[in-house]
Amino acid sequence: MTESIEQSDSNLSLTENAYLRFATIGFMYFSQGLPLGLFGVALPTFFAEIGFTKSEIATYLAIIGLPWAFKFFAGPLMDYVSFLIYGHRRPWVVIAQAGLLLTFTMSGFIAGFGDPNIVVLAGCGFVLNLFSSTQDVAVDGLAISVLKESERSKATALMFGSQKIGNLAGAVGGGLFLNSLGVSGACIAAAFTTLCLLMLPLLVKERSVEKRFPWSTGGQIAPEVLALKVDKFLPMLVDLFKKLVAPLSLFFILAFFCDSVAGGMLASYLPSFTVQDLGWDDNAYNAWYSTVNLLAAGIGLLLSPCFDLFGQRKCLVVIGALTVLGMIVFVAAPGLQSNWGWQAFIFAFFLSQHLFGVLLISACMQLVSPAVAASQFAIYMSIANLSSTIGTTLIAIWGDTWTFETIVMVAAVFVLASPVLFWLTHLGIGPQRDQALAST
Template sequence: MSVHEHDGPSPGGLTLPALSESRWLRFSTFTAFYFAQGVPIGLLTIALPAWMAEQGRDLAEIAGFSAVVGLPWAIKLIMGPLMDRFTFMPMGFRRPWALFAQFGLAMSFVAIALLGGLEGESLVLLTTLGFIANAFAASQDVAIDGMAIDVLPVEDRGRANAFMACGQRFGFAVFGAITGTLLVMFGLAVAAFTCAVAVGLVFLLGAIVIERPGERRMPWSPGAAAEVDRATEPGVGSYMRQLIVVLFMPMSILLIAVEFLNRVRDGFAVVVQPIFATIEFGASTEVYTQANGIIDLTAAVVGVCIGPLIDRAGAKRFLLGALVASAALHLLMAFSQSLWKDSTFILPMWAAISFAGQVIFIAIIAMFMNICTPSIAATQFAIYMSLANLSRTAGMGILAAVGGGLTTQDNFIVMGGLLIAAAAMLVFVREQRPVV
C-alpha cells in the first residue's frame, strides 16, 4: 500500500501509509499511544502507592494521593468539546491534539525527575506534578479515542479496542514493574526519566504517522487537509442540544450507571490492592510490582484474543459474564482470610480478577463506542470516559473518607457488591450493534 505523491516523506525518508489506508498501522499506532497512557499509571497508580504502603503510609493518605493524581481524567469533559470545535485540519482532525498532549506528558515526567525525594513538601509537589502528568495523559486519551472513532471502520472496533486496551495494560504492567524496581534501587529521578524516554519515543511515532493521505506531518511540512465528509453541527446551541439528547437516552443512562458502579470498585482496588499485597500478603514493592506486571501482561494478551469474539458475539454478553465472575472472585477473597498468605491461592485469584477486569474494560468501551453519534462522537465518548474516571476517583475519595472504618475483608465485600449491582443493571441495557 503506498501513499499519495503529495504526501511528503516522513523524517529519515521513511514512507508509511496513512492510518486511513492500513488496518495494522491503525492498530499498532493506537496501541502505542495507549501504551504511553499506561506509563503514568504504572508509576503513579501502581509503583508509588505500593512504595508508600511499604514505607508505612496509611490507607487514607494513599487514597488521598491516588484520588488527587487521578482526578485530571475528568479533563475529558473540557477537552472533548474543545477538540471537536477547534482543529488544525492540515495535520488531521485529532492528531495535532495527540502530539501536543504527548509532548506535555513527556515534559511532565522530566519535571518529576528533577523533583528529587518524596518526603515533606516534595510529596505535595509530586502530587501536583502527577496531577499535571495525568492531565496531559487524559488529553492524549481524548485525542486518540476521537481519532479512533474517526478512522476505524465499525467492524474493526472490537478488535481495535482489544489492541488498545492491551497497549495500555502493557504500559502500566511494564512500567509498574520497572518503576517499582527503579524506585527502590535508584530513586524517583531515574524512574521518572525512564518514563519520559518511553513517552518521547511514542511522540516520535505520532510525528511520523498521518491520519489521511496528503496531510502535513508537522505545521511547517507540505500538505493539505484531506477532503472528508464529516457531519458537524454548525452552531454551538444545536451541537449542545444534540449532545444532551444522546447522553440522556435511556440506554446511555443505564450504561453510565453500570460503568459508575464498576469504576467505583476500581477506585477501591487502586488503593486496597497494593496495601493488601504489601501488608496482608507480605510482598515487597519490587515483588508486588513485578508480579503485577506479569499478571497484567498476561491479561492484556487474553484481551487481544477476546477482541474478535466480542465483535462477533456482542459486547454485552462478555461484559455480563465478566462482571458476575469478578464479583464472585471478590466475595471468595473476602471469605478466604486463612489463605491470604498462601501464594498458590492468591496469585491465581489475582490473575483471574485481572483477566475479568480486562474483559470488562474492552467490552464496555465497545458498547460506548457503538452508541456514539458520529457528528459529536469525540465529545460524547470523552464524556462517557471522563465520567468513568470520575467514578474511579470517587471510589478513591470514598475510601479515603471511610476507609479507616473498613477492614480488608469489608473492602472485598463492598467491591463484590458493586460488581453484582453493575451486572444487575446491565441486564436492562439493550445492546446497540453496528451495522456492517
C-alpha cells in the same frame, strides 16, 4: 525527484500506510500506560514501603486520577479548536505527548530535592494524567479518522494490549528505577521513553496533502477533514445532552458507575494492604499486578468471540455472579487467605474487571449516536474514570478503619449491581436487536 518526494510523503501518511496506522496508535496507547504504571502502581507501593498510610496513598491516587474523570471536556475542545492543515487529530496528539515529556522531565527535577513528598508528586501525577487523558481522547479521534472499518476490531485489541504493556513497563520498570535511582531517576527514564515515542506522531502525517511542520512548504486541508469541522457548537451540545439523559443511557451510566467504583476501591487498597499487612515486597506486587493485566488482556482477546456469540448481557451476568461468589467465599474462608490465595484473588478480581470493561465498552459503541459519537463516547469513559476516583476516595476516607473483609464486601455489592443495571438497558442481547436499539 518530485514524484519521489510525493511517494515518500504517501508512505509516511497514516491513511495510506496500514502498518504506520497500527504502529502509531499502538505506541501512543503504550505511552498512555507509562504514567498509569509509574504513578498509579509503582509509586503507591513505594510509598507504602517507606511508611505512608493507606488513606494517604488512596488520597494521592484519587488526586492523580481526577483528569481521567474530566477528560470529556477535551472532546468538544478538540472538535472546536482545530489545526486542520496539520491533520484532524495529529496536532492534539503531538501537543499532549509533548506535555507528557515536559511533565516527566519537571517531575524528575522536582523529585531530586529532598525526600519523596507525596503531595508534590500527587500534583505531578495530576498534570501527567491531564496530558495522558487528553492524548487518549486525541488518539481515539485519530483512530476513528484514519482506520478503515475492517481494521477497527484489530485496532481496539491493539489499544487494550498496548496500554497494558505500557502499564507494565511503568509499574515494573518504574519500580526497579525507584529502588535503584529514586523517584527522580524513574521520572527521567520515563521522559526519555516519551521523547522517543513523540517522534512518531511528529514525523508522520494523517494525509499526504497536509503539512508536517509549520515551516513546511505547501500543504492543504483535506476535503474529508474540512467536512468534519464543527461550526455550530451549541446545537451539538444540546443534541448530546438529550442522548445522555435518555433512560437507556442512564441505566448504562449506572452500570458503568458501579463496576468502576468497585475497581477503584480495590485498585487503591491492595497496593498498600499487600505491602503493609501481608508483608509483600513492593516489586512483588508491581510484578504480579502487571502480569495479571497482561494475562487479562490476552484472555479478553481469546474470549471476544464468545462475547459476540452469547451477547454482552448474558456474559456480564455470568461473570458478575462468579466474581461476587468468589469474593464471598474468599472472605468467608480464612484458609484461602495464604500468599497464593491472595495472588489468585488479585488475578481473578482484576481479570473480571478487565472483562467487564471490554463488555461495557463494546456495548457503549452500540449505544452512542453517530452524530455525536466522539463526545458521547468520551463522556461515558469519563464517567467510568470519575466513578473509579469515587472508589479510591472511599478508601481514602475509610481505608485505615475498615477491615479488608468489609472493603471486599462493599466492592462485591457494587460488582453485583452492575450487571443488574445493565440488564435493564436491553443492550448486548444480539446483533440484530442491538442494531435496532442503536438506530432509535
